[in-house]
Amino acid sequence: MTPKQAIAFVKANGVVLESGRGAVPSLAEAIAGAPIRGSWWAHPKANTIFLCSRAIRESADVLVCRLVGGKVTYVYRHLWPALVRLARRFDADRLAVIEEVHTPSGRHEVNVTKFLEWVPKEVKEAAAGLTDEEATSLLPVAPTTSPRRRKRPSPKRRHNG
Numbered sequence: 001m002t003p004k005q006a007i008a009f010v011k012a013n014g015v016v017l018e019s020g021r022g023a024v025p026s027l028a029e030a031i032a033g034a035p036i037r038g039s040w041w042a043h044p045k046a047n048t049i050f051l052c053s054r055a056i057r058e059s060a061d062v063l064v065c066r067l068v069g070g071k072v073t074y075v076y077r078h079l080w081p082a083l084v085r086l087a088r089r090f091d092a093d094r095l096a097v098i099e100e101v102h103t104p105s106g107r108h109e110v111n112v113t114k115f116l117e118w119v120p121k122e123v124k125e126a127a128a129g130l131t132d133e134e135a136t137s138l139l140p141v142a143p144t145t146s147p148r149r150r151k152r153p154s155p156k157r158r159h160n161g
Helices: 003-013 027-032 046-058 077-085 121-128 132-138
Strands: 015-017 062-065 073-076 097-102 108-113
Touching: 003 015, 003 027, 003 046, 003 073, 015 027, 027 046, 046 062, 062 077, 073 077, 077 121, 077 132
Parallel strands: 062 097
Antiparallel strands: 015 073, 062 073, 097 108
């Protein structure tokens, strides 16, 4: 698989895990051609997996977040309106954009852009034009939480003494 084919794979599937197993396809396993035991870094196709994953992460058409099971997940642009429409049904941290960066000291850090801070205006507008049912039918993953409800304040306790 080439980096261009990897981006096409994400586009065709809509939601893809970078690696691991879940309710959606895995890029690493698609490149390997079979399930991977252990870390994909030890796989003979690790270099290809790395190059393809970096190309996807750099694509302006792919959201990189932790949507599925808290794992690195790619969501192609055509599904962003559905994701935004149903955002209240997902844990907010699952919808935050993640970006790995190398610090001058050589360490890896993850920059996080909170949900709604990354959402383009045209995506918000498209989301407003969808019903929940339409959005649900477009997404290949179920929400990770139930719709948020207002929490009741806990009763105040009195201390005697």
